[in-house]
Amino acid sequence: xxxxxxxxxxxxxxxxxxxxxxxxxxxxxxxxxxxxxxxxxxxxxxxxxxxxxxxxxxxxxxxxxxxxxxxxxxxxxxxxxxxxxxxxxxxxxxxxxxxxxxxxxxxxxxxxxxxxxxxxxxxxxxxxxxxxxxxxxxxxxxxxxxxxxxxxxxxxxxxxxxxxxxxxxxxxxxxxxxxxxxxxxxxxxxxxxxxxxxxxxxxxxxxxxxxxxxxxxxxxxxxxxxxxxxxxxxxxxxxxxxxxxxxxxxxxxxxxxxxxxxxxxxxxxxxxxxxxxxxxxxxxxxxxxxxxxxxxxxxxxxxxxxxxxxxxxxxxxxxxxxxxxxxxxxxx
Numbered sequence: 001x002x003x004x005x006x007x008x009x010x011x012x013x014x015x016x017x018x019x020x021x022x023x024x025x026x027x028x029x030x031x032x033x034x035x036x037x038x039x040x041x042x043x044x045x046x047x048x049x050x051x052x053x054x055x056x057x058x059x060x061x062x063x064x065x066x067x068x069x070x071x072x073x074x075x076x077x078x079x080x081x082x083x084x085x086x087x088x089x090x091x092x093x094x095x096x097x098x099x100x101x102x103x104x105x106x107x108x109x110x111x112x113x114x115x116x117x118x119x120x121x122x123x124x125x126x127x128x129x130x131x132x133x134x135x136x137x138x139x140x141x142x143x144x145x146x147x148x149x150x151x152x153x154x155x156x157x158x159x160x161x162x163x164x165x166x167x168x169x170x171x172x173x174x175x176x177x178x179x180x181x182x183x184x185x186x187x188x189x190x191x192x193x194x195x196x197x198x199x200x201x202x203x204x205x206x207x208x209x210x211x212x213x214x215x216x217x218x219x220x221x222x223x224x225x226x227x228x229x230x231x232x233x234x235x236x237x238x239x240x241x242x243x244x245x246x247x248x249x250x251x252x253x254x255x256x257x258x259x260x261x262x263x264x265x266x267x268x269x270x271x272x273x274x275x276x277x278x279x280x281x282x283x284x285x286x287x288x289x290x291x292x293x294x295x296x297x298x299x300x301x302x303x304x305x306x307x308x309x310x311x312x313x314x315x316x317x318x319x320x321x322x323x324x325x326x327x328x329x330x331x332x
Contacts, residue, residue: 034273035068035096041260042091042099044083044106046076049192050131050213050299054258055100057293058128058284065280065287072100076190079164080106081115088117093266095273103127103257107316108166111323112330123267124259124316125274126281127307129299131256132227133169134211134239136220138199141206146176146224146240149206153182160184161198161207163191166330168319169208169255172226174329175248196220210256211236212299226253231302251318256303259312278308 041059045051052072059070075083080101091097103124110119135146143149152158162170165188177184187204189195192213199207200219207214215222215235224242233239243250260281267274284290285306294301307315323330 034270034276035066037096038069038071039063039066040091040097041070041072042083042087042097043072043074044076044080044087044099044101045074046191047072047074050210050256051100051102051258053297053299054128054256057297057299058290060293061284061287061290062281064289065283066276079109079166079188081109084122085116088115088121088263091263093263093269095262095266095270095277097263097266099261100258101261102255103259103312103315104168104253104255104319105164105166107319108168108171108323108330109164111320111327112166120264122261122263123309124261124312125278125309127257127259127305127312127315129256129258129303130254130305131210131212131303132225133167133172133208133253133255134214134222134226134236135169135173135206135208135224135242136199136214136222137206138202139219139221140202143206144221144223145238146242146245149223150176150180150182152205153177153180153184157183157185158206159204160186161189161195161204162186163195163209164188166323167208167255168253168257169210169226171322171326171330172242172248172250172253172255173208175250175326176242176246178329179246179248208255210254211239212256212303226250226255228252232300235300250322253319253322254305254315257305257315259307282306 043051055072063069075086087099137143143152160173165186170186189198192209195207195209198204211222214220222236222239225239226242230236230239291301294304
């Protein structure tokens with residue numbers, strides 16, 4: 001009996017010691033059962049917009065590869081600040097909570113006014129699209145081309161609808177105005193739908209938005225892109241390449257560069273989980289189901305842009321540099 005108790009004691013002691021060691025190694029203790037609850041996505045805009053569309057197309061397929069569903073929560077307000085500050089304040093750092101935003105407008109927002117949190121406390125790590133900024137007008141407008149817009153803008157101040165003041169598309173039209181001498185007044189109308197309606201109703205003379213939000217919309221005509229190429233000439237036949245045509249000295253300005261972000265503390269605490277997020281996301285881009293989801297969402301496949309930490313970092317650094325150069329224009 002004594003020998004049995006001694007063997008039993010040694011068995012339990014060894015098991016406890018092993019459990020203690022395993023529990024101290026995240027990749028062993030937690031990697032195998034991650035994720036173990038829904039992935040919660042904080043989206044710093046209202047439901048129904050471009051970010052919502054891209055999020056649902058991607059997460060719907062990603063959930064299949066992760067084996068768990070995604071739960072979006074929308075936090076519109078203050079040009080994205082409400083969503084980011086809520087995420088940084090309330091989200092866990094166990095890799096189950098992500099933020100899904102539009103890098104361009106949100107990074108420019110930080111250029112104009114620093115957030116309440118440390119910018120190094122989060123990073124983007126999966127980019128899903130690159131939608132060029134566009135200039136658009138009503139088909140009823142007397143102006144038909146960018147040249148017409150510039151000529152009219154030299155006679156009077158034109159009103160320009162935009163979803164947010166600090167936005168790559170807003171930046172593009174501001175630089176164009178500065179280079180050509182036309183006068184404009186940006187009118188932030190909060191969201192793509194309101195911005196389109198502002199132009200359709202004649203409330204504003206023209207508008208700027210990501211091109212996907214505008215092209216093929218009844219009553220609207222895309223006349224310019226802040227990009228170096230027009231990959232959808234069949235859908236935007238009248239769009240000239242503004243950066244090149246008017247020698248703006250700007251890099252391509254994707255106004256829709258939606259991406260998933262995560263707290264850096266989550267990466268540091270759970271590198272295994274972070275790797276699983278990336279490896280499973282890579283499967284989405286090559287999945288035919290994702291292509292079908294994009295087409296169903298009415299977003300062009302041509303604008304899908306697979307990117308990870310390196311690509312996201314390069315975009316953020318680039319748009320920050322341009323934003324700092326023209327900060328006074330974005331500040332109104």
